[in-house]
Amino acid sequence: MALIVAAAIHGSFVDSGRDLLIVFDLVLLVVVALPLYSLSAREPLAPAGWFDRLELLMIVAALVVDILVLIAMIGRVGEYGASANKLASLGLNLILFANLAGAGWHHLRFVGHRGSFARVESWQTAYVPVYLGWAALVVVVFPPVFGFV
Template structure:
C-alpha cells in the first residue's frame, strides 16, 4: 500500500514539475535568458529526470515485484549529478554570463 502511495505521489510530482518547467520556459521565451533562469531551468530538468527514474523503479516494484532497495539506489546514484550541476552553476555560469 505504501508503495502505491509513493508511486502516485511521484506521478503527481512529475505533473507539477512539468507545469513549473513550462512556466520557466515561458519566462525565458518572453523575457530572455538570465543566469537565474538558466540555473532554475537546469535544476528543474535534473529533478524531472530524477523523478522519472524513481517512478520507473516504483513501477517495477509494483508490477514486477522487485525490491524497494532499487529506489534508494537510483536516488543515491543521482546525487552526484546534482553536485556537478551545483559546480557548473557556481564556477562556469559567471564566465558564461559575463559575471552579471
C-alpha cells in the same frame, strides 16, 4: 495536487511569477528528498506496501507539476529572455524531471512486483551526485559566462 487542479482551472502557468515557480521548485525538491529519507526507514526485503504506493502517487503528481513548471519556465525564457537565474532554474528542473521519472519507473516496477527495492534505492542514491554536479557547474561556470567575475 493543488497545483494540478489550479492548472486545470486556470489553464496556464506561463504568466506565473518567479516567486511561485521558486516555491514549486522547493516543493519538488522536498518530493525528491522524501523517497531518499524513506530509504533509511524501510526494510529492504519487505514487500511493497501502501506507503510505497502512496510514494509512487506522490512522484507521479510531482512529475506533472514539474512539467507545468518547465512549461512556465520555458515560456518565461521565451518572453523575457535568458538569464543566469532562469537557466540555472531550468537546468535544475530538467534534472528534477529526470530524477522523478527514473524514481517513478523504479517505484512502479517495485510496486508491480517486477523490480526490486534495491533498484529503487540504487537509483535514488546514485542520482545525488547529479545535483552536486549541477550546483558545481552553476557556481564555477555561470559566473564567467554571464560576466559575474
